[in-house]
Amino acid sequence: MATGVTSPERTAPPRARLLSDAAGAVTRGRPVVIIGTAGIGKTEFARALARSVRRPIxxxxxxxKSTAAPLAAVSACVESSPDPGSVPSGPAETMASAALCSRIEATGALLVVDGAEHLDDASARVVAGxxxxxPGRVVALSNGQALGPALYAALRTADAQIVxxxxxxxDETAALIGDLRHHRxxxxxxxxxxxxADGNPRHVRHLASSAQRPPGSATELEYLAAAVLAAATAPERDLLGFLAVASPLSLPVLGALGLADAVDAAAGRLVTVDGGLVRSAHGVPDPVIAGRLGVLHLLRLTERLVDALDRDGRSPADLLHRARLADWPAGEPAEGRLAATLIGDLLDDRLADALTGARSLRATGPASAIAAYTEAEILRRLGEGRRPRIxxxxxxxxxxxxxxxTEAxxxxxxxxxDVAFGSLDEAAADARPPSGPAPQPDLVLAYSCxxxxxxxxxxxxxxxxxxxxxxxLxxxxxxxxxxxxxxxxxxxAVRMMLGDPTAVERAVARARASAVDAVSAAALHLCEAFATACRGQSTRPRQLFRSAARTARNGGHVADAFIAxxxxxxxxxxxxxxxITDPALRCEGPAARTVVAQAVALRSRDGDALxxxxxxxxxxxxxxxxxxxxxxxxxxxxAAGHSVAANxxxxxLDDLVAACDGITSPAIRVAVTGAVLTDREAEVLAMTxxxxxxxxxxxxxxxxxTSVSAYLVRAHQKIDAAGSR
Structure with a gap:
């Protein structure tokens, strides 16, 4: 096999000379093999190559994980043949080869084999054939591991171009960082x-954008999956999740799931629709999408999909999926399904349904800890303190x-x-991490931290x-x-109290990136409030805190509304x-009672009560x-004329502030001036x-x-006058 001229990929698309060599090989009828470590940019290079020769992929x-399943890699392509009548009957590999060849010839596409070293043997023989x-229509991507014998021999015989x-x-690392940050x-x-980063572009991008995960902690496909999901709407994410559970799915089943509009919106971009069947078309393996969505979300989707297949599944693919999922989850299907259902209800804010399901599940015995968690968490959200602890x-x-x-x-x-009840010593004792191996150790440790x-x-x-x-995080x-x-x-909130606006902005960006539709709306209002407060504002944060409380209360989250x-x-x-004095928002415990006492005193401007x-x-x-x-x-x-008592x-106050690592807040900033300032004077003073x-x-x-200047003048006059007394 000939060796092409290579140069490092700095940003997408790759450099012109490297791309030109690969495009020339395709034009001359030679296959191309793109090799490199994970994160080096092989997938994006393949996309750029397809664009340069003006062919779809x-x-x-x-x-x-699928190398033991014959034809697993090419099965989706086989089912997606544009002319099913042109596919002959016969051995499975022959049928797969004919279907795939028919599809490529009909669309004029490049066949891009991502993860070529992980093809099952049957798929490798199909691609080799x-x-x-x-000629010139096959591009293989590999991390450098050995390819299957049939595929390797075919590429060698065709004198494949190696990139x-x-x-x-x-220098290229510095230039890439500059591109990302807009400064060198x-x-x-x-x-x-x-x-x-060891010169790996993905790791450079990750580190330069202040991401905390260590290099090598995710595959390039996982990053592509994250990008696909981030760009999708909520219904489109559910659509991709269902396809990660089972693919292809029929239009009637997806319609029963309420995703008909999502299919129309995503067609040609995220999914393909062919013969009444819907398949993924984003180029990322469904197992990788499933990993990005998380186990709990997939459990919820699987529960819904099983019900939809029971009601509306008619196609052969639907019946096959229903048979495969019949015993889901393995072991104890009834209890496992109920556990997944109640967790789905909890995550979707269907608190009444979740509470009923949790109590039913606790009565059956199995999965009682999951049920106990669900019931305790719902009661905590509803403002109770005693029963959740018990x-x-x-x-x-x-x-x-x-x-x-579950333990975490x-x-x-x-x-x-415990914290809501003001039992901080018990809270510290109860906060120890779970013991034993975990299938999701990072998430368990995140919960614990x-x-x-x-x-x-x-x-x-x-x-x-x-x-x-x-x-x-x-x-x-x-x-x-x-x-x-x-x-x-x-x-x-922590970084706001410590007066670190840069760290607040980073935390807010992370909150937005990891928001879950039903769960996170109130938290995002709080984040915006903390960000504006860190710039010295107090009027806008108050409005945002009330908005967060309104959102939380509408979702039945009394405790979160109370916190806001x-x-x-x-x-x-x-x-x-x-x-906050509304009885409908009352929460249990001495801490909540003290908050209400503070609120009553604030309304009446009662300094002694405060x-x-x-x-x-x-x-x-x-x-x-x-x-x-x-x-x-x-x-x-x-304000009541008792400056001596206040001073x-x-x-x-200084002792309390020091005990809290030197925190700041609107009230503390005003109190230490010794002056009586209006809210607007205090806000303008803090912002400047x-x-x-x-x-x-x-x-x-x-x-x-000019009004800002006037407020500042009055504020400084009051502070100077207070200092001279």
């Missing part, structure tokens, strides 16, 4: 990333949960209830909490349950202080809450102190720059 995807029949994509040089990095940083602790002590992931989820619910951060946040140990949450890169979004929202309104109260929002609330928080160990309530009490006392509390220009502050607040 028919994908054959080798999968290491097509190489002489379709060996090498690692990046240091310094040499030291470029060298650090280049060494860590249920979760009993499930952890009376038996062994079905899996470490139970502990998260238990610790969250997130859980361990909750009592640290409550105590005010924000630096340590931030480290734990950073670790949780690093480990939860594949999460599709909403835990990563929730952890990112907590991290945004608690943030608004801490920001001095008297409208939220009135809402100070008593601060003392109540301090007794519970909630130092950050205590600092905000104490600062609000000092502000109220000064006497300054030392106590954090670097906002008068024009930028005016645009953010909807006022003129």
């Amino acid at each position: 028919v994908w054959v995807l080798g999968d290491e 097509l190489i002489p029949r379709l 060996d994509v090498p690692p990046l040089t240091l 990095p310094d040499l030291a940083e470029a060298m650090r990333i280049h060494r860590a 249920l979760a602790r009993a499930a952890l002590t009376d038996g062994t949960p079905e899996s470490p992931l 989820a139970l502990r998260h619910t238990l610790v969250a209830a 997130f859980t361990a951060a909750l009592p640290e946040i409550a105590r005010g140990a924000f630096a340590e909490a931030g480290r734990r949450l950073d670790a949780a 690093e480990l939860a890169a594949e999460d599709r349950t909403g835990i990563a979004c929730a952890a990112a929202a907590e991290l945004a 309104l608690t943030w608004a109260v801490r920001f001095g929002d008297r409208a939220a202080a009135e809402l 100070i008593r609330a601060a003392e109540g928080y301090a007794r519970l160990g909630l130092s950050a809450h205590a600092a905000d309530a104490l600062a609000q009490g000092m502000i109220a006392l000064r 006497a509390l300054r030392g106590r 102190a954090l670097g906002g220009t008068r024009r930028a502050v005016g645009e953010a607040l909807g006022i003129l720059p």
Whole structure:
């Protein structure tokens, strides 16, 4: 086989000379073999090659897990022949070869074999037989491992062009980082990333964009899968998920699943529709898509698909899928299906259905820990504190949960209830990680890190909490349950309290990237509130906190609505202080009662009552809450003419702030000035102190720059006057 001229791929599409060599080989009727390590850009190179020779692509995807299944790699192509009548009857390989050849000739496509080293033997023989029949139409992608004997011999006989994509040089790494960040990095940083990435473009991109996962932790196809899912709408993601469970699926079954419009929207882009059957057309293997979606999401989709196949499955493919899924999940199908159903209800916010299912499942005995978790979590979301703790602790002590992931989820619910109850010592003790091997170790550890951060946040140990949450997000890169979004929202709050706007923006971006439709809407409102608060604003964050509370309450999440309104109260929002006293939003426990006491005192501007609330928080160990309530009490006392009493509390406030790693908040910023400022004066002062220009502050607040100047003058006059007394 001839060796082509090679050059490193810096960005997609590849360099012109490398692409030109491959395109020339195709034009001359030679097959092309693209080799290189995972992440070097082989798949994107193949796409660019197809564009350069103006041909569509028919994908054959080798999968290491399917090498024992004859014709597994080419089966989708066989079923997708545009002219079924042209396919002869006979041995399976002959039929597959004829169907695939017919499809390629009819469409004028390139046959791109991704993962050529992982083809099953029958698929490898089919592809090998097509190489002489379709000169210049076969492109194989390989990581350098040995190909099957038949495929290797056919490529060698056809004098295949080899394109060996090498690692990046240091200069190319620096240029790629510059493309991603829109500015050239310094040499030291470029060298650090280049060494860590070993010249691999995917790892360079990953490290340069501040991703935390180590190089080599995911395949290139997993990154492509992430891109496919990120660009898809929610119905399209469900469509791809169903096809990852079973493919092809008939139009009537997908219509019964409510995805007819999604099929129309995705046709020709994500799926193909042929003869009433729908198949994936995005070039990423269905098992990789399934891995990106996550186990819990696939369980939910499988449950729905089984029901739809029972009702509307009529095609041979439907009947085959129904037979294959008849015993799903293996072992104890009835209990397993019910467990998946109730978890799906929980994730989709069908809380009443989930609660009913959980109690039914607990009564049957099997999968009781899953049922206990579901019931405890729902009760916690509904604002209860006592029963969730009893249920979760009993499930952890009376038996062994079905899996470490179930145990991790139970502990998260238990610790969250402990914190809400103000039992921080118990929360810290309950936050230990599960023991034993886990099928999803990263997600289990992510749950554990997130859980361990909750009592640290409550105590005010924000630096340590931030480290734990950073670790949780690093480990939860594949999460599709909403835990990563929730952890990112907590991290945004932590970084906001520590006054780190850059870290807040990173956390907010991560929350958006990992949001789950039904679960994460309120968390995203909170994230936006924290981002604006970190720029010194207080009016806009209050509005966003109330929006988060409204969204959470509409979904039945009383506890999350209460937490959002608690943030608004801490920001001095008297409208939220009135809402949080609504009996429909009451949550159990001494911490919730103290929040309500703070809200009532804030509405009435009762400085003494605010100070008593601060003392109540301090007794519970909630130092950050205590600092905000104490600062609000000092502000109220000064407004009532009791500046001496307010000033006497300054030392106590300083101690609380120091105990919380030097946090800042709107109330604390005003309290330490010693002056009586209006909300607008305090907001303008904070925004300019954090670097906002008068024009930028005016645009953010909807006022003129001259008004900004006037507010600043008045604020400084008041502060100077307070300091002279």
